[in-house]
Amino acid sequence: MKKLMLGLFIAIGFSSCSLNNDDFNVNCGPDVDVTFTGFPLLCNYSVKAYPNNPQALLVRSQKEMDDNFTKHENTCPVASDPNIDFTKNNLLAIYAGVKPTSGYEIKISSIVENSCEVIVYFYEKSPQAGESILQTPTYPSDFILIPVTQKPIIFNKTSQTSDNIIIGSYASQCTGADCQKFFQLNDFSILKFLNVAKGSYSFEQYKYTSTPKKGDYTLLLKSVPAEILNLKGQTKTYGSPDAADQGGIYFQLRQAGTTTKVYIDNNDTEDQSDAIKVFKKAIQDKITSLK
Structure with missing residues (x-):
């Protein structure tokens, strides 16, 4: 299991793979789009402990899944497959931390990789003018399945809209x-x-x-x-x-x-x-x- 603080991982002028190399001019090759699958985790699982601060979590095995989430009966109107083949996919979770009201979101928008690293782009949304909100704390999160990788994962926040x-x-x-x-x-x-x-x-x-x-x-x-x-x-x-x-x-x-x-x-x-x-x-x- 790998935990990464979102705020600390941003796109920088050289690739993270070069940090372990005396030559900072390592060529990591072109970025390639990574196909991923949205995973409606909350239909079949509950989070054992939401972090109060922004955080990311990469789950590589069923044991790590059980350590971080509690499985329950499907709570969505339609059937949702709760199973993950960890020989093919990892579960990637991102948490925005505690927010004072509803109306906040965090969402993974795209992923690219090169020969050195995987770069995850995400955005956050705040309540907008005229939006109906609840005055209770919330813990925005997003969950996706990505192909199994051993590369470092870098998070880059963007300014994209949720419209x-x-x-x-x-x-x-x-x-x-x-x-x-x-x-x-x-x-x-x-x-x-x-x-x-x-x-x-x-x-x-x-x-x-x-x-x-x-x-x-x-x-x-x-x-x-x-x-x-x-x-x-x-x-x-x-x-x-x-x-x-x-x-x-x-x-x-x-x-x-x-x-x-x-x-x-x-x-x-x-x-x-x-x-x-x-x-x-x-x-x-x-x-x-x-x-």
Whole structure:
């Protein structure tokens, strides 16, 4: 088990591998993106002791898992696989430390590695203006699975935003593995949610795979019709999605701490303006390009 203090590990002008070498000009080679999987740990485990200060934890074995977490029955609405194959993956946890209220987050956004080290980029979020918060202490955390590595891990805090868009297509009568397709677009990557259950769209309960990609969130946000932007935290349904086995389109916008949700009938209905129909087609095309 390796514990690293987040505040002490930052990107510096030379690689950490050169610290053990008299020559500070060691060439570590190019940075390569590392694919990782989001792990909804709290569905099946509780943290034995949250640290009060920022900290990271790398778990390499089931024993270390048992030392740091207590396993319990699944508490998420859908089944979540609690097992980790430690011959292939390590569990990486990051903790922001104690915060005075809700509304704080910490999130791993991307990972790269070179021949010397693994670099983990993360960001933190604070409560935003107008956001509803609880006046109780919280302990923000994030948990992912990364391929087994023996390289030093360096943490680099970035200034990325937590705003994001989730798009998806669904059909309750469809029984194939490809019926439920849901993706999150944010400032820095695209997340593909795995095994999304019909009608259960609380996405923190799902594993996801992350692909580095910039620009998609901003581009799609520009095409969101004003009537959806004006909902500002409300939920709206256009038509009767999935009422006749025709399926539907899901859109979720999280912006400035407020979450807006929209369900759109795949069939064109009278309550869908031309702008909504054009936007629906843009979402359908985006999902097709991502799957």
